[in-house]
Amino acid sequence: MDRTALDRLGTGPLLLAPDLLLLPAGPVRGHGAVVDGTAFGAVGPLERLRRDRPDLRPVPLPGHLLMPGFIDAHHHLTQSFGSSLAYGEPSEIFRRVWEPLERSLDEEDAYLAAKLAALRSLRGGFTAVAEAGTRSPAGPDPVARAARDAGLRVVLGAVANDADGTHDGPGAALEAAEKHLARYDGDDLVHPSLAISIPEAATERTLRDTARLAREAGAVVQIHVNEHLAAVERSLLRNGARPLEHLDRIGALGPQLLAAHSTLVTPAEIALLRDRGAAVSYNPVASAWKGNAVLPALALDQAGVRFGLGTDGTRADAFRLADAAETAQRLTHGLAAGDSSCGGGWTWLERATRGAADAVGLGRTAGEIAEGRAADFLLVDLEVPELAPSWDLPWELVRTADRDQITAVAVGGRLRLWRGRPVDWDDRALLERAAAAGRAAVERAPITRAHPVSTEHRARGAAR
Numbered sequence: 365m366d367r368t369a370l371d372r373l374g375t376g377p378l379l380l381a382p383d384l385l386l387l388p389a390g391p392v393r394g395h396g397a398v399v400d401g402t403a404f405g406a407v408g409p410l411e412r413l414r415r416d417r418p419d420l421r422p423v424p425l426p427g428h429l430l431m432p433g434f435i436d437a438h439h440h441l442t443q444s445f446g447s448s449l450a451y452g453e454p455s456e457i458f459r460r461v462w463e464p465l466e467r468s469l470d471e472e473d474a475y476l477a478a479k480l481a482a483l484r485s486l487r488g489g490f491t492a493v494a495e496a497g498t499r500s501p502a503g504p505d506p507v508a509r510a511a512r513d514a515g516l517r518v519v520l521g522a523v524a525n526d527a528d529g530t531h532d533g534p535g536a537a538l539e540a541a542e543k544h545l546a547r548y549d550g551d552d553l554v555h556p557s558l559a560i561s562i563p564e565a566a567t568e569r570t571l572r573d574t575a576r577l578a579r580e581a582g583a584v585v586q587i588h589v590n591e592h593l594a595a596v597e598r599s600l601l602r603n604g605a606r607p608l609e610h611l612d613r614i615g616a617l618g619p620q621l622l623a624a625h626s627t628l629v630t631p632a633e634i635a636l637l638r639d640r641g642a643a644v645s646y647n648p649v650a651s652a653w654k655g656n657a658v659l660p661a662l663a664l665d666q667a668g669v670r671f672g673l674g675t676d677g678t679r680a681d682a683f684r685l686a687d688a689a690e691t692a693q694r695l696t697h698g699l700a701a702g703d704s705s706c707g708g709g710w711t712w713l714e715r716a717t718r719g720a721a722d723a724v725g726l727g728r729t730a731g732e733i734a735e736g737r738a739a740d741f742l743l744v745d746l747e748v749p750e751l752a753p754s755w756d757l758p759w760e761l762v763r764t765a766d767r768d769q770i771t772a773v774a775v776g777g778r779l780r781l782w783r784g785r786p787v788d789w790d791d792r793a794l795l796e797r798a799a800a801a802g803r804a805a806v807e808r809a810p811i812t813r814a815h816p817v818s819t820e821h822r823a824r825g826a827a828r
Contacts, residue, residue, distance in 0.1 A: 365743075365771065367782050369423040373399060373739075374778045381410055381422040383746065384757070386431035388718060388732055390710070391757045396422060397430060399739045402552065402777040407735055427747040428771060429757075432732050433491025433740040434682035435720035438586075438624045438645035438674025441507055441518075442466050442474050442498040444481035445802035452815055455592045455656055458561075460812040463499050468809035471502035473801050478510035480798040481677065483791055486516055487784050488680035488767045491740035491775045494645070494724040496586045496624060497521035497559030499530075504544065508554045513789065515780035517740060519724045520548060521559030521586045526570045528561070534569040541574055545581045552776060555725065557622075559586040562595060563607045571616040578620040584643070584725040587611075590633070591625035593656050608633045617642055622723060624674070625650070627657040634660070634667050643670040643723035646715070648692040649685065650676035658696045661689065661715075662707055672720025673712070683765040686712040690762055709759030739777035745769045 372378060377400040385395040385407075396413045398405035398420065406413055414422065446465045450457045469477060478498075485493050495518050498507055504522045511518040522544035523530055524537045531537035541558050548556035558574045560566045566574070578585045589607045590596060596606055603610045608629065611617040619641035626644045629637070637644065644664065651658045664671050673689050689712045698706040721731025730738045746754065750764040773781040785791060 365426060365428065367772065367779065367787075370772055370774070370779045370782075371787075373774060374401075377401075377405065377417075377420060379413060379417060379420040379422045380425060380430060382425040382428050382430035382743070384429045385733060386429060388714075391429065397733055399774075399777050402739060404733060404735055404737050404739050407733055425743060427745060429744040429746055430733065431742050431744060432717045432730070433742055433773065433775065434489045434685075434716050435672060435724060435726065435731060436485060436490045436493040436675050436682075437622070437672035437720045437723050438647050438676050439481070439485070439493040439495055440498070440677045441478040441481040441493070441495050441510070442469055442500055443677050444477045444484065445469075445473075445798070445805050448817070449806070449811065449813065450654060452818070453654060454814055455654055456594060457654055464811050465805065465809045466499035467501065468805050469498075469500040469502065471506050473805050474498060474500040474502045475506040475510045476794070476798045476801050477805075478507040479514050479794055481680075482511050482514035482516040482518075483786070483794065484680035486514065486773050486775075486781050486786075487770075489682035489742050489770050489773065490516070490680065491742075491773065492517035492519070492721070492724070492726060492730055494519040494557070494584075494586060494622065494674070495521050496588075497523040497561070499523065508548065512553050515553075515775050515778065515786070517553050517555070517726075517730065517738070517775055519555045519557045519584065519726065521557045523559050523561065524570060524574050525561055525565040527567050528565045530565075534567055534573060537566070537570045538573045538577065541577055545577065545583060549581075555583075555729075556581070557584050557586060557725065562588050563610060564595070564598060564602065568614045571611065572614055575616040575618060575620055579618065582725070583620065584622040585620050586622045586624060589623040589626050590628045591655065593628065596628055606630070606633065608636060612636055612640065619643075622725070624676075625655070625659065627651055627655055627659045629660065634663060634669060637664070637669045638667045641670070643672070645674035645723060646671050646689060647674040647676040647678075648688040649678040650674075651692060652688070653678055658692045660697060662693050662697055662703075665707060665711065670719070670723050671715060672723035673716045674720075681767045682716060683761060683767060686716050686762045689715065709756065709762040712762050713758055738775075740775050742770055742774075743772040745771050
């Protein structure tokens with residue numbers, strides 16, 4: 365398949381005719397989708413679409429699955445310069461690695477780091493990410509510019525902390541939050557959001573005010589909650605309640621909340637999340653690499669809690685993320701209970717697409733191939749050894765697919781990547797600039813690690 369026809373995306377309506385189309389009910393044959401401008405028009409049986417739109421000649425996509433783009437429910441785009449510096453480190457690395465690194469980034473650094481992360485996301489099949497708020501002094505605007513230039517949809521958090529020196533009191537925090545929501549209201553690719561690093565980083569007034577402001581604006585507030593044992597214990601000592609319980613007591617727990625991680629939740633807190641309509645980002649790779657526990661996602665699913673899958677900036681391969689989500693549940697819950705299904709393949713595809721869209725506030729915008737939804741989609745090559753023969757595509761996508769099978773990525777009705785490379789900007793130039801800027805940023809940042817990087821560790825062992 366060549367990209368000639370797909371280059372016409374954005375120039376007029378196209379009727380796409382893949383071998384398989386992934387709908388909420390599952391993969392179907394003989395269906396097509398009209399891309400009209402930035403959104404999907406009609407979606408349905410190809411023969412009906414051809415009758416209804418005789419002006420459109422179908423664009424055949426042989427050997428390919430047309431599916432909604434994945435949505436990363438939790439990311440930190442300006443942390444890309446650090447990457448492996450967090451590997452093998454104990455928990456709460458945000459205090460020792462990420463905050464020092466981000467605070468060292470000027471506007472150009474923040475732009476380059478965010479664009480590098482956006483490229484990684486697009487290559488991995490993510491067409492949208494929830495950015496949980498940079499601590500760079502340049503603020504969120506360079507991140508917005510980088511996402512637009514890369515062609516990635518972003519739910520852009522602006523940090524509203526007022527108990528750690530970020531803003532000078534609740535009034536300043538609220539004013540900055542209002543300006544951020546107004547600045548990106550109605551933007552095609554940038555969807556404004558508010559962010560508080562952890563509940564203890566904001567006063568109770570600001571936690572309540574940001575919750576109210578987000579509800580009124582139809583936005584989300586992203587907060588890292590119940591992630592680490594130390595944070596839970598600090599909350600118990602300070603507030604007499606666990607972090608989620610504290611948010612509920614002060615009126616900040618509701619449908620506007622996107623709780624990051626929430627790995628340490630009790631049955632009572634799962635009920636609170638459900639009853640208040642809050643959403644959670646389930647970040648299984650982050651739990652394995654730096655966490656204290658794994659979110660009991662299957663329990664949340666059964667309870668009816670809204671949640672999506674997030675990377676937390678760990679690695680940008682959406683198929684591997686879905687595999688990690690299922691595997692983590694199997695290892696922590698399924699094996700002991702004799703649960704051989706662990707939600708089935710479809711659960712994790714759903715939570716990585718439509719469920720994630722709902723969790724991050726894009727439920728009416730993205731996450732599925734449907735009329736009126738943004739034309740954010742992937743073309744996935746099915747003619748690979750791993751899928752021959754194919755018996756259960758949802759399971760196969762979760763267990764055996766990876767980003768190498770992604771032929772094309774489209775966001776907002778425009779082709780953004782073809783076979784892993786941007787179609788309208790120079791990725792190699794970005795890599796060169798980002799490598800130089802990243803090295804300089806890490807060298808000047810006051811990063812503290814518990815362990816040496818593995819190359820130093822092996823060298824020391826060899827010397828002994």
